[in-house]
Amino acid sequence: MIEVKTCSNDLHSYRDHLHEELSVGYIEKGSTCLNINGRDYYMYEHEAVIIYPFVSHKCQPVDIMNWKFTMIYIDGKFCKEILDGMDAKHSIGIKRLGDMEFFKIKKLAEFLKSNESSYNKEIELICTLVEIFDACDMDIKLENDKKMEAIKEYIGGRFLEVIQLCDMEREFNINKFVLIRSFKRKFNATPNAYQLQLKINYGKHLLRSCDNIADIALKAGFYDQAHFSREFKKAYGVTPLQYYKATH
Numbered sequence: 001m002i003e004v005k006t007c008s009n010d011l012h013s014y015r016d017h018l019h020e021e022l023s024v025g026y027i028e029k030g031s032t033c034l035n036i037n038g039r040d041y042y043m044y045e046h047e048a049v050i051i052y053p054f055v056s057h058k059c060q061p062v063d064i065m066n067w068k069f070t071m072i073y074i075d076g077k078f079c080k081e082i083l084d085g086m087d088a089k090h091s092i093g094i095k096r097l098g099d100m101e102f103f104k105i106k107k108l109a110e111f112l113k114s115n116e117s118s119y120n121k122e123i124e125l126i127c128t129l130v131e132i133f134d135a136c137d138m139d140i141k142l143e144n145d146k147k148m149e150a151i152k153e154y155i156g157g158r159f160l161e162v163i164q165l166c167d168m169e170r171e172f173n174i175n176k177f178v179l180i181r182s183f184k185r186k187f188n189a190t191p192n193a194y195q196l197q198l199k200i201n202y203g204k205h206l207l208r209s210c211d212n213i214a215d216i217a218l219k220a221g222f223y224d225q226a227h228f229s230r231e232f233k234k235a236y237g238v239t240p241l242q243y244y245k246a247t248h
Contacts, residue, residue: 001074001078002072002073002074002075002112002121002125003021003072003073003247004070004071004072004109004113005071005072005073005246006068006069006070006071007067007068007071008029008067015235016056016193016197017058017197017200017201017236018053018054018055018057018197018198018201019051019053019054019073019201020076020201021053021074021075022050022053022073022075022076022079023049023050023071023072023073023074024048024050024051024071024072024074024105024129024132025049025051025069025070025071025072025105026046026048026049026069026105026106027043027044027045027046027047027048027067027068027069028045028046028068028070028106029045029067029068030045030061030062030063030066030067030068031043031044031045031061031062031063032059032060032061032062032067032069033059033060033061033062034057034059034094035057035060035188036057036094036188037185037187041094041096042062043096046102047097047098047099047102048096048097048098048101048102048105049094049095049096049097050097050132052094053079054076055094056188056189056194056197057094072108072109072112074125074129079129101132104128104131104132105128105132108125108128111124112124112125145182145186147172147174147182148182148183148186148187150172151168151174151179151183152183152187152194154171154172155191155194155195155198156198159195159198160202160220160221163191163192163195165179165180165191168191179191196231197235199220199221199222199231200228200231200232200235200236202219202221203216203217203220203222203228203232203240204236204240204243206219206220207240207243207244207247208247211244211248213225213228213229213240216228
C-alpha cells in the first residue's frame with residue numbers, strides 16, 4: 001500500500017510520467033522544477049507537494065549536485081476513501097505545501113520506515129493525510145473538461161489494446177485535431193503518450209510481485225524487454241530490475 005523513495009544528487013526522471021498512487025513528497029535540499037501542463041512551478045527546500053493519481057508531470061532538479069527529496073507513494077483507492085469522507089474542495093491535481101506540512105510529511109516518512117507495527121503506521125498515515133488535506137489551500141488546479149475526462153477514462157480502460165484515433169473520433173464525436181490539441185492542453189500529454197505512461201505504470205505494478213522483466217514487458221504491451229526497460233528508465237530514473245531490487 002505504501003512505497004517510500006529517497007533520491008539524492010541523482011536524476012529521478014526526465015520525461016513526463018504518472019503514478020497510480022497518491023504521491024506526497026518533500027525537498028530536503030536544493031530545489032526542483034515541477035512541470036504541469038507546460039507550466040513550470042519551482043519547489044524549494046522545506047517545501048512539500050501532493051500529486052494526485054494519474055496526473056502527468058515532470059520533475060527536474062535545478063542543481064543536481066545539491067538536491068535531495070523523498071516521495072511517499074500511497075495506494076490511490078486507500079486515499080480515495082479518506083477524500084470521500086471530507087468536503088468537496090479536492091477536485092485538483094497538485095497541491096504545494098509549506099513548512100508545517102513539510103515537517104509533518106518528513107515525520108511520517110521516518111515513521112513509515114521504522115519498526116513500528118503496520119497498524120500504528122496506518123493510523124499515523126491516515127491522521128497525517130487528513131490534517132494535510134484539511135488544512136491546505138488549492139494551489140495548482142486543473143480545469144474541468146468533461147469530454148476530455150471521458151476520453152481519458154476511455155484510454156484508461158483500454159490502454160493494453162491498440163487504440164485508433166478514428167475510434168475515438170466516432171465514440172466522442174470530435175475532430176482528431178481538436179482531440180489531440182485539447183487532450184494535450186488538459187493532461188500535458190497526447191493520447192498515445194498518455195497510453196504509454198499507463199503501460200509503464202502497469203509494468204511498475206507487475207514488478208512488485210515478479211522479476212521476469214521479459215514477461216512483464218509483454219504483459220504491459222511492449223514490443224520486448226529492451227523497449228520496456230528503456231521507457232521505464234526514462235519515466236522513473238531506474239531500470240525495471242533496479243526498481244524490483246529496491247522494493248524487495
